[in-house]
Amino acid sequence: MTGEPVLEIRNLSVEYGYDADAVRVLRDVNLTLHAGEVLGLAGESGCGKSTLAYAATRLLPPPGIITGGEVVFTSTRDDRRYDLLTATDDELRATRWEDTAIVFQGAMNSLNPVYRIGRQLTDAISAHRPEQSARQRRDRAAELLDMVGIPADRLRSYPHQLSGGMRQRVMIAMALALEPQLVIMDEPTTALDVVMQRQILQQLADLRTRLGFSVVFITHDVSLLIELADRIAVMYAGEIVEDATASQMYRTPRHPYTDGLLHSFPPLHGPRQELGGIPGAPPDLMSLPRGCTFAPRCRVALDRCRDERPALTATAFADREPHRRVACFQHEREAAAIPPSLTVM
Numbered sequence: 439m440t441g442e443p444v445l446e447i448r449n450l451s452v453e454y455g456y457d458a459d460a461v462r463v464l465r466d467v468n469l470t471l472h473a474g475e476v477l478g479l480a481g482e483s484g485c486g487k488s489t490l491a492y493a494a495t496r497l498l499p500p501p502g503i504i505t506g507g508e509v510v511f512t513s514t515r516d517d518r519r520y521d522l523l524t525a526t527d528d529e530l531r532a533t534r535w536e537d538t539a540i541v542f543q544g545a546m547n548s549l550n551p552v553y554r555i556g557r558q559l560t561d562a563i564s565a566h567r568p569e570q571s572a573r574q575r576r577d578r579a580a581e582l583l584d585m586v587g588i589p590a591d592r593l594r595s596y597p598h599q600l601s602g603g604m605r606q607r608v609m610i611a612m613a614l615a616l617e618p619q620l621v622i623m624d625e626p627t628t629a630l631d632v633v634m635q636r637q638i639l640q641q642l643a644d645l646r647t648r649l650g651f652s653v654v655f656i657t658h659d660v661s662l663l664i665e666l667a668d669r670i671a672v673m674y675a676g677e678i679v680e681d682a683t684a685s686q687m688y689r690t691p692r693h694p695y696t697d698g699l700l701h702s703f704p705p706l707h708g709p710r711q712e713l714g715g716i717p718g719a720p721p722d723l724m725s726l727p728r729g730c731t732f733a734p735r736c737r738v739a740l741d742r743c744r745d746e747r748p749a750l751t752a753t754a755f756a757d758r759e760p761h762r763r764v765a766c767f768q769h770e771r772e773a774a775a776i777p778p779s780l781t782v783m
């Protein structure tokens with residue numbers, strides 16, 4: 439169901455801090471998001487998921503600095519392709535909310551406590567659609583609430599009168615107000631329970647089917663993404679280490695880190711399984727190991743993995759799984775050992 443590229447992130451690098459204190463937090467990240475796709479970004483805390491989302495949309499707060507790369511956005515609104523990293527302030531203003539909307543971490547707490555929900559939605563609309571009448575804006579606000587499953591009479595509620603899940607939905611409604619092409623949600627639900635997380639991602643995926651926008655959904659919980667995303671990019675220590683469809687990742691994780699993540703969260707459906715987790719902790723970004731950054735925690739690391747850093751490239755099974763990428767030497771060895779006819783895809 440996915441279409442043309444909407445967002446093409448190329449060799450994106452980010453540092454926090456300056457000079458000797460600078461930490462390279464993203465290293466040459468390449469990732470493409472397609473029209474209508476739900477892309478999940480997974481990985482443990484601190485691996486750079488939020489940094490990637492904020493840098494790609496030029497919303498990175500200081501001391502974050504984009505040190506290289508490009509982020510090409512294809513706007514269907516004005517049929518233009520442009521690099522968000524070199525876009526002018528006017529271009530960025532025009533693209534925000536209209537083309538791309540971001541729901542930040544903890545966004546549900548960013549609703550203004552002293553205004554009713556309706557006012558906050560209509561204010562967001564009027565900032566970009568001044569030509570609309572008050573009536574049109576109210577109707578649109580009610581329609582948006584309805585889209586996210588909240589009855590229109592809640593327009594008169596104050597944020598504190600809504601549950602956390604409802605406030606999160608209001609933020610989604612606000613993000614959808616101007617019919618953007620791309621919605622980015624950063625771990626919208628850390629404060630909410632897993633059932634609520636699932637409902638929210640489910641709702642976004644359903645709305646995407648109806649309205650056709652693309653979604654980047656950031657979470658620690660890869661099992662949630664397996665169920666609801668089309669594609670998943672797994673990040674580790676500032677790099678993408680695996681990029682595959684959700685079903686490929688579930689059936690045949692090619693990176694040992696992905697495999698570890700899959701066994702770190704309980705799936706909501708299917709047979710019970712023991713949670714393994716991943717021993718150890720991610721490396722200090724100031725002093726990364728020479729070889730694969732995951733090697734010190736990897737149960738199947740080879741000597742080569744400690745010396746050489748694997749690049750994110752097509753898998754060793756590329757003829758049968760095009761568009762899939764992994765950064766791991768071990769899977770090449772496995773591929774060489776398995777007769778192609780026995781390979782499970």
Ligand SMILES: Nc1ncnc2c1ncn2[C@@H]1O[C@H](COP(=O)(O)OP(=O)(O)OP(=O)(O)O)[C@@H](O)[C@H]1O
Nearest residue numbers: 454463482483484485486487488489490500501723
């Ligand atoms: N303002 C900052 N100054 C210095 N380093 C920072 C800053 N913000 C983030 N970092 C570092 O950048 C790295 C990536 O952080 P980021 O928040 O992007 O990761 P994340 O995967 O989104 O984590 P989480 O899931 O906890 O939000 C971390 O090592 C973090 O310590």
